[in-house]
Amino acid sequence: MPNFDKKSDSGRPAKKYNSTGASKPGSRSEGHRGFHADAAPAKKRWNADERASRTGDRPASNDRRPNWTPTNDRPASNDRPSYGDRAQRTERPSYGDRPQRTERPSYGDRPQRTERPSYGDRPQRTERPSYGARTERPAYNDRPARTSSERPSYNDRPARTERPAYNDRPARTERPAYNDRPARTSSERPSYNDRPARTERPAYNDRPARTSSERPSYNDRPARTERPAYNDRPARTSSERPSYNDRPARTERPTYSDRPQRSDDRAPRRESDYYPAKREFGNDSQRTGHSAGFQPHEDVVLERLEAKVITAGDASGKTWADLGIGDNMTRQLIAMGAETPFPIQAATIPDVLAGKDVLGRGKTGSGKTIAFGAPLVERLMENMGGAGRKPGRKPRALILAPTRELAMQIDRTVQPIARSVGLFTTTIVGGVPQFKQVSTLQRGVDIVIATPGRVEDLIEQGRLDLSEVFVTVLDEADHMCDLGFLEPVQRILESTKKGGQKLLFSATLDKGVATLVKQFLKDPSVHEVAGEDQASSTIDHKVLLIEQRDKTRIIEELAGGEGKTLIFARTRAFAEQLADQLEDAGIPATSLHGDLNQSRRTRNLQLLTSGRVNVLVATDVAARGIHVDDISLVIQADAPDEYKTYLHRSGRTGRAGKVGTVVTLISKARRRRMDELLGRAEIKASVEMAAPGDRVIGELAAL
DNA sequence: AAAAAAG
Known part of the structure; x- marks a missing residue:
């Protein structure tokens, strides 16, 4: 409480930050929904996270709870459960709840929260710099300019004075000012020397333990001195990213045409026919040429990579021990239900171990x-090196995934395996406060499971050092090579240990990964499982030709069945709208898309997983990798544009040999396009006209 | 259009 002296700081900081104009506290919410959501959510997130999923996972979260007590005050939270965040909601009147948000301002109560804002803590950051790794960062070094220009301000530090403001926390309001942050950096950090600021922290009384145990190391960190390098960053942004436009890398892609050669290099095992090579990339030059105009992209089937094929027969009878997996891990795998290796596991594990x-x-x-x-x-x-379990050891393995949910899911699988042999994992994803992630890193972690954005963010902050990472996995690798992902992924891979092992996995691994393969992999072995085609699939595909105006009604009829249903929409807004309409129709449904804050995303997905809700409407954020037991029906409210998207979406059902049905709703006008797409995906689907009330729909719903 | 940092 003492810390909260709104009055004292309210004025200053705000003004300062307001310099930008657009970022006034008041305007924040107005101007940027997303922002608003995040700002307030910061608080929410913690609550939600802890409530929803973490309860079991992290003891750490429990520690904090005491702080959260305030949460109890929020009846609002109870109400919201369903729609709280939905900014979009604006549309939905029902969202009336939101006002509650406004209420939150009550934050005053939440002294604790105040703590979180602790991001304010960042001063710590300063300390962290110690990530000796920095040296390694070199990659980022390019940004020398920055240092000079931006940070110099450190001297100015007068800013710090401001900090004391912590009391203000209301300051939080200030936060919105995120834009300002640059300023902050300069002002706040400089203070590092002053650190008296820390003294202030004490406020964190709640976390006393932590401070003592975790941070102690801070003292050690002479490294800090190193940080200075950070200065460079500003430049970075400018220098490095701009390049995106240039995408010279892309230019490389054209190489696809070469690929054939590749196949030559390797044993001419077998022409891939899984993904018929509809087009060659002979016209690469053209592509690169008009990168500017860049058409959304046609659904092209890239040539398939030549692969060593394993059959179920080859794999049968193999045990984990046969593949080279140790006893402890084997016990854990069996405990997780993986009695014996699946074909893909039998195929790749030996080479990975090699x-x-x-x-x-x-x-x-x-x-x-x-x-x-x-x-x-x-x-x-096998390669513990000198790492041991030392606190503060650098991670030695990295697993990158395209979505936060997938990263968290992978962690749920990998963590127990790692723990069975005494290794630690952590997820480094966005949408959630970074504090826990960073403190976990500081304690020392062996495997980092992450999404690209937060990884880059922490690297830039000097809090994550990938220089010791000698095994890197790209899950959904082909997707990680798509437009928005490729370059961040390239930068991240560059920051890992030179010559480190790289593993690329995906259900639709094609030559789209050629750029990365060429740049980072050395004589890779390619594996796939034979017989995994449509013929052996346990998924039944149906295409319904419908009138656009009947879509909602038909979806209601389809989703009204007993089993779990996952509905894909192309846009966030439509996903949200559909979820609302289903609820209005008396069908409990929830949504999953990028307009929701992370706590809600996590919770909504869990609603489906736990069975509390049987219908989830999602964007393609849920198309890849997400595993939910027993989804019996996948409805594509909007047809996908890409055959790979179709394969991934439909793959949410029929998992591990179970049966499932995929229904795609299209207008007659789209019939031809759909047939072509199905052809590329090598899927045979029955197509028929349908209208609300038709028998077909009832039969599908019954599944 | 979506996603990924934050905004």
């Missing part, structure tokens, strides 16, 4: 996570 770069393709739900997770842990065990 230290080779591996490309693995196994259909959706075939066990890819364990295929790379188990041998990765085994490799870390």
